[in-house]
Amino acid sequence: MSLTTALTYALPHRLLSSMARSLAYSDDPRVSRWLIDTVTRKFNVNLDEAANPDPRSYPTFNQFFTRSLKPGARVADADPRSLVMPADGRISQLGKIEAGRIFQAKGQSFTAAELLGSDEDAKPYNDGLYATVYLSPRDYHRVHMPWTGTLRETVHVPGRLFSVGPAAVNGVPRLFARNERLVCHFDTSFGPMVSVMVGALLVSGVETVWSGEEIPAYGDRITRKDYRGQGIQLERFAEMARFNYGSTVIVLLPPGVAGFAPQLGAESPVQLGQALAKLR
Numbered sequence: 001m002s003l004t005t006a007l008t009y010a011l012p013h014r015l016l017s018s019m020a021r022s023l024a025y026s027d028d029p030r031v032s033r034w035l036i037d038t039v040t041r042k043f044n045v046n047l048d049e050a051a052n053p054d055p056r057s058y059p060t061f062n063q064f065f066t067r068s069l070k071p072g073a074r075v076a077d078a079d080p081r082s083l084v085m086p087a088d089g090r091i092s093q094l095g096k097i098e099a100g101r102i103f104q105a106k107g108q109s110f111t112a113a114e115l116l117g118s119d120e121d122a123k124p125y126n127d128g129l130y131a132t133v134y135l136s137p138r139d140y141h142r143v144h145m146p147w148t149g150t151l152r153e154t155v156h157v158p159g160r161l162f163s164v165g166p167a168a169v170n171g172v173p174r175l176f177a178r179n180e181r182l183v184c185h186f187d188t189s190f191g192p193m194v195s196v197m198v199g200a201l202l203v204s205g206v207e208t209v210w211s212g213e214e215i216p217a218y219g220d221r222i223t224r225k226d227y228r229g230q231g232i233q234l235e236r237f238a239e240m241a242r243f244n245y246g247s248t249v250i251v252l253l254p255p256g257v258a259g260f261a262p263q264l265g266a267e268s269p270v271q272l273g274q275a276l277a278k279l280r
Contacts, residue, residue, distance in 0.1 A: 008168070013161035013201055014218050020202040021216070024062040024244065035061040043138035049073040062205075066141050066242050074140075074273045076237040082275040083146040083258060084237055086195060086249050088139040091268040092169060094131040094260060097252070102130050105170045112252065114177035115196060117157040117222050121185070124192045127255040131264075131276060132176070134164060134248050142242040143249050146276055149186030149193055151210060151232040157181050158219035164200040164248045176250060182206050182214050184240070190279060194252040197241055205244030209234070237273060253277065 023031055036055045039045060047053040051068040058064035076084050093103050100122065101109045112122035112130075135141060159180040162172050169175055180199040185192065197206045199215050206215040210232050211225075234240055258277040264270070 006171075008162055008172075008201065011201075017161050017202055017204045018216070021205065021244070024065065025060055027059050032059065032061050032064070036064045039065075039137055043136065045138045049140070062244055065137075066244060068142070069140055074271060076273045077275040079275065079278065081279045082261075083253075083277045083279070084144070085133070085270050085272055085274045085276045086146050086240070086251060087133050087135055087141075087143045087270075088272050089133045089135040089270060091264055091266055091270055092132040092134045092248065093266050094264060095129070097125055097128050097130055100126055102132075102176075102250075104132075104175060108170070108173055108175070110174040110177035114174065115181075115250065116183050116194065116252075117155050121155070121183075121194075124254050125194070125252045129253040129255075129258065129260065129277065131251045131260070132248060133250075133270065134166075134169075135243060137245070140272065141244075143195065143197065143240050144272055145186075145234045145236055145238050145240050146195070146251055147188050147190075147193060148236045149188040149234060151184065151227045151230070151234070152187050152192075153185045153227060154208070154211075154214070154225045155183040155185070156214060156219050156223040156225075157183060158221060159199075161199055161201045161204050164198060176248065180204065180215060180218060182208070182241075184208070186234075190257040191254045193254075194250075195240065196250040196252070197243065198248040198250065200245065200247040202245050204247070206241060206247075207244070208241040209239055251276070256280065 051070045100111050113119045159178050182197040184195045207213045260277045261275040
């Protein structure tokens, strides 16, 4: 474990994230311009794809960070049987959920039940598939639907706010099952599907298209919201949620319904809309 990662154990995660959030939402031009210029330069952000490519026109850093893309910048895979990639970023890991466990990094794993906050919720995904997609600060930070689904329930699982960068993924045991997260359960034409929005150090905000801001407020107990019967259906490739800073989305699929696109593997760079998996 790196020294930086080790030090994060002692940091006041939520306090630091709240302070960063104040800066991200500040409409002081000196603050927003400094943050936007710093991130654009350090992470080589491609603004040519943005619906609004002028970095000076964003009143806050958060509005810049959650910017939309211009029409046609991303398209869904043409094969109608393809589940599509939910976000821009990089595959951290993907594969089969074996003995109820999800691989994180060499020597590191966690259970699907830990991730979802429930043994019962994890049962449909025994021997199923998982895909973990890491969004860096340079990436488009809206998360979309891999497949058309009807929202059944969300589960806000409290936790820490470790960094989700590669060093932390390699060094912090059960990282994604420890960080605060929003679990989104959908019913689809092939069965259940889960998208997990994992928070991270600094801001760690998560918003959904159906209810707005979910994180913060940070939680101290698991909170469930039942959406059955409300008819909240989101189409394949439609926007689902967004991060108010870089983080990770994890998709779980039940067994036997799909196989991953063959070109995908750990560390693969990916774009929203490309084929994630194909229905059998």
